[in-house]
Amino acid sequence: MGDEPVIVVGVKQVPDDDEVRIDPDTGHLDRASAPAVMNPPDRNALEAALGLRDDAGGTVVAVTMGPPTATDVLEEAVAIGCDDAALITDRAFAGSDTWPTSLTLAAAAESLGADVFVCGEETTDSSTGQVPPGIAAHLGWAQLTYAEELDPEFDDETLVARRDVEGGHEVVAAELPVVVAVAYGEFEPRPAGLHRKLYAESEFEPIELSAEDIGLDDDEVGIDASPTEVGGMETVEPVERERVVVEGVDELADELAETEVFG
Amino acid sequence: MSPDDADGANDEPVDDGTVDTDAYSDVWVFVEEHDGDVMTVSWELLAEARGLADDLGEDLVALVIGEDVDDVAGEAIERGADRALVADDPVFEPYRADPYGEQFRALVEERRPAIVLIGGTHTGRDFAGRVAVPAHAGLTADCTELGVDDDGLLEARRPAFGGNVLATIVCADHRPQMATVRPGVFAAAAPDPDRAGAVEQVDVVVDEADTVTEVRERVVGDTADITEADRIVAAGGGCNGDLSPVEALADALDADLAASRKAVDEGWVDGSRQVGQTGKTVRPDLYVAVGISGAVQHVEGMNDSDVVVAINDDPNAPIFDHADYGIVGDLFEVCPALAERVRDGEALAGSEADIEPEAQR
Ligand SMILES: Cc1cc2nc3c(=O)[nH]c(=O)nc-3n(C[C@H](O)[C@H](O)[C@H](O)COP(=O)(O)OP(=O)(O)OC[C@H]3O[C@@H](n4cnc5c(N)ncnc54)[C@H](O)[C@@H]3O)c2cc1C
Ligand SMILES: Cc1cc2nc3c(=O)[nH]c(=O)nc-3n(C[C@H](O)[C@H](O)[C@H](O)COP(=O)(O)OP(=O)(O)OC[C@H]3O[C@@H](n4cnc5c(N)ncnc54)[C@H](O)[C@@H]3O)c2cc1C
Numbered sequence: 074m075g076d077e078p079v080i081v082v083g084v085k086q087v088p089d090d091d092e093v094r095i096d097p098d099t100g101h102l103d104r105a106s107a108p109a110v111m112n113p114p115d116r117n118a119l120e121a122a123l124g125l126r127d128d129a130g131g132t133v134v135a136v137t138m139g140p141p142t143a144t145d146v147l148e149e150a151v152a153i154g155c156d157d158a159a160l161i162t163d164r165a166f167a168g169s170d171t172w173p174t175s176l177t178l179a180a181a182a183e184s185l186g187a188d189v190f191v192c193g194e195e196t197t198d199s200s201t202g203q204v205p206p207g208i209a210a211h212l213g214w215a216q217l218t219y220a221e222e223l224d225p226e227f228d229d230e231t232l233v234a235r236r237d238v239e240g241g242h243e244v245v246a247a248e249l250p251v252v253v254a255v256a257y258g259e260f261e262p263r264p265a266g267l268h269r270k271l272y273a274e275s276e277f278e279p280i281e282l283s284a285e286d287i288g289l290d291d292d293e294v295g296i297d298a299s300p301t302e303v304g305g306m307e308t309v310e311p312v313e314r315e316r317v318v319v320e321g322v323d324e325l326a327d328e329l330a331e332t333e334v335f336g
Numbered sequence: 337m338s339p340d341d342a343d344g345a346n347d348e349p350v351d352d353g354t355v356d357t358d359a360y361s362d363v364w365v366f367v368e369e370h371d372g373d374v375m376t377v378s379w380e381l382l383a384e385a386r387g388l389a390d391d392l393g394e395d396l397v398a399l400v401i402g403e404d405v406d407d408v409a410g411e412a413i414e415r416g417a418d419r420a421l422v423a424d425d426p427v428f429e430p431y432r433a434d435p436y437g438e439q440f441r442a443l444v445e446e447r448r449p450a451i452v453l454i455g456g457t458h459t460g461r462d463f464a465g466r467v468a469v470p471a472h473a474g475l476t477a478d479c480t481e482l483g484v485d486d487d488g489l490l491e492a493r494r495p496a497f498g499g500n501v502l503a504t505i506v507c508a509d510h511r512p513q514m515a516t517v518r519p520g521v522f523a524a525a526a527p528d529p530d531r532a533g534a535v536e537q538v539d540v541v542v543d544e545a546d547t548v549t550e551v552r553e554r555v556v557g558d559t560a561d562i563t564e565a566d567r568i569v570a571a572g573g574g575c576n577g578d579l580s581p582v583e584a585l586a587d588a589l590d591a592d593l594a595a596s597r598k599a600v601d602e603g604w605v606d607g608s609r610q611v612g613q614t615g616k617t618v619r620p621d622l623y624v625a626v627g628i629s630g631a632v633q634h635v636e637g638m639n640d641s642d643v644v645v646a647i648n649d650d651p652n653a654p655i656f657d658h659a660d661y662g663i664v665g666d667l668f669e670v671c672p673a674l675a676e677r678v679r680d681g682e683a684l685a686g687s688e689a690d691i692e693p694e695a696q697r
């Protein structure tokens with residue numbers, strides 16, 4: 074670690090789930106028309122990163138890998154308090170599954186001199202949660218997933234996390250550098266300050282980095298480097314439900330009595 | 337690439353784009369254990385993978401990493417594995433991503449499994465995401481169906497776009513083909529004490545001195561298993577910290593308590609009882625959602641229930657679209673009334689003749 078820790082936080086732009094409408098003709102979700110927003114769990118990641126800076130100093134840099142329109146989420150990150158932000162963008166990234174996505178973000182982290190890379194638990198669009206451990210594996214770094222609390226012991230080159238595990242928790246100390254994935258819902262995000270917001274919207278321009286800029290060849294990324302491929306998509310018929318709204322518990326009890334559960 | 341090309345210097349394999357896929361065979365299941373306790377999802381995977389291995393005409397291999405895990409390996413054989421590979425060392429207890437990852441990498445390089453299945457628990461996802469990278473394996477998240485095609489390729493199906501689409505993910509040119517599966521999706525098989533199979537101790541390639549993490553504390557209580565429940569009453573954000581109405585209803589219905597993520601995150605209900613995309617998949621005969629809005633991430637985990645009842649004070653709550661019967665009302669009034677009605681009303685005991693129609697009004 075240098076004198077001041079560099080904390081990178083990964084934010085991804087996703088369709089807004091709350092705005093996803095049901096297509097009245099097909100009964101299916103229409104995601105294409107939904108506005109793009111910051112992946113909600115990444116708000117918790119941002120707060121965790123800013124909290125580390127509050128405790129231990131240093132700088133927080135938001136990164137997103139995506140098309141130029143993803144600059145919106147970087148502006149938002151800067152408004153909330155990030156010192157800087159980087160857009161990792163290149164046509165060569167198209168079609169990336171989680172393997173090259175995590176390679177690309179790993180290379181960006183190295184270019185930015187990151188000591189800690191903070192991520193969200195998973196995204197709301199493809200929800201694999203595979204990117205954070207993937208970044209750690211590409212870099213050979215430690216990883217702390219499902220983190221609920223963070224305690225920087227940076228003088229000892231260590232980050233301590235309380236991790237949510239099945240049936241309880243554990244406290245894990247990791248040597249820096251480290252990748253963190255914070256548990257969704259922990260680290261309540263702070264609001265954007267007005268001054269910061271104006272700056273982000275008017276003056277701020279993100280750093281822009283291509284594959285070449287971060288030392289990657291075109292064939293190391295994107296669809297060529299993706300081991301998985303989508304072999305097909307089937308629409309699933311929505312589960313048929315009775316959708317009977319009853320007036321009160323008596324009517325409900327009568328309805329239930331007719332079902333196989335009680336019949 | 338072939339795993340033999342892995343360049344250990346920077347943990348980055350040299351990828352020349354060619355994998356001799358024929359050199360890979362067998363189906364592995366990662367048996368997740370903590371202090372000798374095995375996560376049920378591992379047994380669920382062994383039962384499901386038994387069919388895959390039979391279809392392929394290959395071995396089903398249980399991969400057991402931990403300390404003093406011979407009993408676990410023995411049980412894995414009884415639950416369907418042909419063989420078990422055991423990496424037994426204090427460095428593996430408790431679980432840490434870095435030593436587990438390094439051991440797995442070495443084993444894959446040496447043994448070349450065609451398919452590796454991992455339970456989608458927090459530990460399983462932490463592990464899977466890490467180990468897929470050095471192998472340049474394809475890793476499909478949260479599958480709900482697994483099969484093999486005519487060429488022996490794994491077809492891993494996962495819901496996408498809020499469950500409206502089932503995407504089939506394949507991995508034609510890379511090995512192993514890896515997938516995670518959330519708890520409760522498949523059913524476990526009972527152990528068969530007559531099954532026999534070899535348990536092989538493998539070389540441990542990890543040294544404590546090389547690890548970069550240390551577990552300072554681990555506090556784990558009993559974890560409830562809601563995946564087998566016949567009846568479930570689930571509490572949501574609407575409970576506002578007071579679970580008594582939900583518990584009373586669960587009690588009256590002889591049902592297990594479950595929860596939305598909101599109720600878990602608020603600390604009202606233990607995480608082992610969470611239903612949904614990042615929790616358990618359940619399919620009870622009866623699912624009563626109390627003060628739950630019906631977010632896609634929740635519905636995904638309960639949509640296979642036979643009969644769904646929703647209690648919510650917002651007539652526009654999406655949960656009503658996923659319910660057979662809904663009551664629009666305050667859960668603090670509806671739950672006690674329903675609990676009482678269940679206790680008193682013979683109707684729900686099964687005999688229609690005894691219904692007293694207006695008695696409770
Ligand atoms: C229907 C469908 C199914 C898919 N299934 C799979 C699959 O099973 N396996 C697979 O390997 N790929 C799959 N993909 C591809 C995968 O969606 C992409 O690789 C995606 O860019 C990264 O995965 P994620 O969104 O799941 O990230 P996650 O691993 O869920 O993200 C976790 C965190 O990592 C950070 N992060 C992730 N992406 C970015 C980014 N672009 N910029 C900055 N930070 C980021 C964020 O902090 C985020 O909260 C699928 C794609 C589709 C459309
Ligand atoms: C990556 C990711 C993964 C997730 N995984 C899961 C998951 O596995 N499981 C899950 O459940 N969620 C999951 N979520 C969260 C999900 O999106 C919702 O936020 C969550 O399900 C909301 O829980 P809820 O409906 O109980 O609470 P709320 O959204 O707070 O809804 C409360 C409901 O109760 C009703 N209500 C309020 N007061 C009363 C009253 N007095 N009487 C009756 N009704 C009342 C309200 O009308 C409302 O509909 C995930 C989210 C993300 C981003």
